[in-house]
Amino acid sequence: MCDLVDARRTAEIVGALRPDAVIHTQALSDVDRCELEPEAARAQNVDATANLLQALSRAQAPGGGDRALLVYVSTDYVFDGAKGTPYDEEDEPRPISVYGRSKREAEQLALGYPRGVIVRPSTLFGPGRANFCDTIVARLRAGEPVEAFSDQVTSPTYTVDLAEGLEALCAALGGAGTPPPARVVHVANAGGASRVAFAQRIAALIGGSPDLVRPIPMAAQGRPAARPAYSALTTIHLARLIGRRLRPWDDALHAYLHQAPSRN
Template identity: 55%
Template sequence: MTILITGSTGLLGQALVKRLALSGEVVGLSRHDVQMPGESAHVVCDLTDAQAARRAVRETAPDVVVHTQALSDVDRCELEPELAYGMNVRTVEHLCHALRARVTPVIALSTDYVFDGTKASPYDEADEPHPVSVYGRSKLDGERVALRHPHTYVIRPSTLFGCGRMNFCDAIVERAQQGQAIHAYTDQRTSPTYTEDLADGIGRLISVLAQRRSPPTSPIYHMTNAGGCSRVEFASRVVEWLGRPAALVTPIRMAEQRRPAPRPANSVLTSRYLDGLIGKGLRPWDEALHAYLRARHWIN
């Protein structure tokens, strides 16, 4: 099985290469000429170029595609909407169009930011999306484009942490180790998700899809570590496990930072379908966080 991973040099992409190399031949695709460990080949491609997308599909002849390439900088998307739509919508359109003559499953990664955050409880797949930012709207449009392709499945994760790229967790650790103040939101709740766990869940999904004779119940799946927390709760847990003073964490509200893009106050996700499809969902977020901190040798 040949698995094409777009955005293979990104935070999730790197975890996917590592995990999916156990299941088949992995071909990475990115805009950078960097072959990741585990890739059998790497394609340099700008998927905003339709012709380049067709050429990449023709040359790699994938059996499965996992599309992670996106512009995920929420504030940059707000300031540069054309760039956001190019990266988050047109790349999906070009990739799916290039695959139109092939019976190739596409797993397209989306985001929890397709929701407006006004719901008091976790969002599941039946909830209607109402994005509040350019980033969220572009990702929702990307979902809709992807789902026109007959063999596409959309995965919505939440706040990612893991090896390979600086992320919210790494920034907390860095500041805590230096004894610097850590500002974290009290009024934003998400489902923190370890990229290793997400990659494993996607790997299990690919295995299930390869064995099924009929399509699954839903084309959209929420895939996060279980549960949710505020950003300040997450930061406090990291600082506690590092053995650093709790006073390093400074609670703030989102409005205090006046960032260009609005964020949903609650984007905690849950799934009504995932357990029945891949056997079980992902472990609780705090267990995953502890495992990550140990994997980085930040704690024992």
């Protein structure tokens, strides 16, 4: 176990492990908590990333002095959502929340590391952690209504597909010492969906009533943090690097609801 906020401990552990590659998924990803506790957001998202990068810069990969590959898992929330069509890797981030700004700052730190690569997924669902999808399934199965944002579109991303994509990406990014052929790679299931469309698709797939899905605007819930209205992602670089894109979100959702053995 390694608390990345603890710089000394992080340096000790990275120095002992001397990894070839690190996939840095740690974050304070509760968007509203980040808005209310900006110091915690900075510590967990920016300072922790800086600690890891410093430790990696000092540590040597096995067999020589080459630095480890660092894959920094960022977010679609670095965009402001104003584009209205899917964001690609060349689009300029303009975060609109404390969370988004802290993740963008960490992205810039990762770009300052010679073998740093930014990966951006979008709204995650999958086994092992309570998520929007599981909440909807539970409520619909109980015959309870579900409120879903009508004015937020993302690229729902299945964590199992994300993990497979990350593994293929690490292989494609090359071994120790190789400069990464891309610095920003979107890794998300193909397509985009509003929260309402996602919830209605879940209802259809589990035989629940679509009438229980109640569309509401984001503003109606009065959440502390602003969310981008549209942050679907293209995955142009991923296709070039690993020779394929992740399947459409709808197929991934079907797989999660009907195949995943360990779903809550």
